[in-house]
Amino acid sequence: MATTPRPHTQDDTGTRVIEPLYAEILRRNLGETEFHQAVREVLETLGPVLAKRPELVDARIVERVCEPERQLIFRVPWSDDAGGIHVNRGFRVEFNSSLGPYKGGLRFHPSVNLGIVKFLGFEQIFKNALTGMPIGGGKGGSDFDPKGRSDAEVMRFCQSFMTELHRHLGEYTDVPAGDIGVGGREIGYLFGQYKRITNRYESGVLTGKGVGWGGAQARTEATGYGCVLFTAEMLRSRGQDLDGRRVVVSGSGNVAIYATEKAQQLGATVVSCSDSGGYVVDEKGIDLDLLKEIKENGRGRVEEYARRRGRDARFVAGGGLWEVPCEVALPCATQNELTSDDAVTLVRNGVQAVAEGANMPATPEAVRVFQEAGVAFAPGKAANAGGVATSALEMQQNASRDSWSFAHTEERLAEIMRHIHDSCHDTAERYGSPGNYVVGANIAGFELVAEAMLAQGLI
Structure with a gap:
């Protein structure tokens, strides 16, 4: 225990x-x-x-x-390209539907278990509430590892997974999206199987779809963009901005790449990123085109980035990313990646703002270090809510049979992130904790959910 x-x-x-x-x-x-x-x-x-x-x-x-409203655990059998049989475990925790249908991603990773899915689903309740959109909280996934698997193997797994999960989904019931290990390829296979089983083209049942078949512009960028937009608002409340700031981003997946992109657009210099093998430091600033080519197109490693970048970049095997001096830190990899020792190092090196692009990447001890040092700290349920907010915008477009431009969707995302920031900031002040975005985010999200639950009776 x-x-x-x-x-x-x-x-x-x-x-x-x-x-x-x-x-x-x-x-x-x-x-x-x-x-x-x-x-x-x-x-x-x-x-x-x-x-x-x-x-x-x-x-x-x-x-x-x-207490979740419903917890689903099921068997996912599938066969590899050689005909070998594998059995994985699937999960879906439908946590709270007081504000709308359950909404939250699917994670495919060997570490997935019920406790991790429940932590993600619990966070999702308040994150979704903060967006102001009519969506409840849920999360799901499997301990399947897509890394190194062929497209055909991933397709067979996704089809088996959806064969069981489909009976619990619906655009007014439960709407999954992607998460770690679940990108456009996996969403496509999952949606295809749902459509085949139900004989319905129910676009709103999954988000993160391809733009050509019901997806939303800017959804790929939304979580990373939103994290940086929240950071910019947080700095603005202190009379500062991102222009000219030195930034360190952990991870090199979808969230990290687009956090890097938006930070660069706002004038910051992102000098580092990472993956499970180590991290790179590029003092001239991360070459985003090269990083995208390696990670998005080739599914490669950041070590390859350093090798191809040449003398401008160096690769460091293993951990230690947070030893790289920076003014802004954006942990965008996974839970509990940033410890109290890391936080002490960041503070000593002059960090001024930290925003969680991943879900709960900073340990509670690390958060306390930041808060006691007066560092602006944004919890994931606020800072990374841009992804699910844009998923809700995708659902809105699906319901109206409409398709918005990238610029319009990004404008809506920016409005939502400003709203989330202001809600967290003002709630913290109202409850006597000015500048404490953890308090502000938790209470603001909780109050919205609590009001709906009171109105709907004992259910």
Whole structure:
């Protein structure tokens, strides 16, 4: 069982409600450490809300939010190109539908288990609420690893996965998207199987589709772009901007690439990125065209970037990315990648803003280091909400049989990210924690969900 300490709040009402609830969550969800961490991070901030709103305590809203409405686990058998049979495990956690149909990505990665899917789904509830769009929270995936598999093998896996999952989906029920290991190729195979089984061209049942068959312009870029736009708003509230800033981005997948692109568009110099093999440092700034060619077209490694870039770049095997001095850090890889030691190093090297492009990439201890040092810190549920917001815009276009331009979609994305920033900023001030975007994001998202749950009765 996890030994994660109980959360503490300064408010007696919050402590009285939250501490026993958290103990019960630990008891009922044994071994799900990522889920425990995500729940703790939200519960720690809710004391002032519960003291001010006793009706939420009476209706046991917090307990109900922490318990998924439905948890699906299923077998996914498939055959490889040599005829060998494999069996993976599939998941879909439909967490909360008070604001709309369940919405959240599918992750295909060997690390996927129920605890990780629940942590992602729990975060998704509040992230989706913050967008202002009518979408609930959910998440799913499988411990299947697409790395090194042929297109035919990935197709057979996706078809098997969707054969089971399709009965739980629908544009008004549950709308998955992509996540780690699930890009345009996988979404295409999943959508094709859904269409084949249901005999319906239900465009709104999956997002992240190709632009030519129901997808949205700017969806590929949205999470990374949104993270940087939020960072820019956060700096603007302090009388600063991104122009001329030195930036370090972790990861080199979709989110990292487009965070790099938007940061460069706003005048910053992104000097580093990474993958599981190590990281590169390019003092002249990451050559985005080369990085896209290697990672998006060739599915290569960042070590190849350094080799092809020549003397301008160097590759460092293993970890240590956060030792690279920067003014802005954008962790865009995976959960718990940025530790307290990393945070201390970043602060010592002069970091001024940190925004989570990935889901929960900074450990709780790292977040405390940033906050105590006065670093502007944006949690993932706010900073990376641009992806799911644009997915909701894709659903809107599908429902109206319409297609928007890239410029129009990006404009809407920028409006949404400004709204999320202002909501988090103003809520933090309203509850006596000015500048604390963790408090602001958690409470703003929770209040929206809680109001809907109260209105809809005991369900």
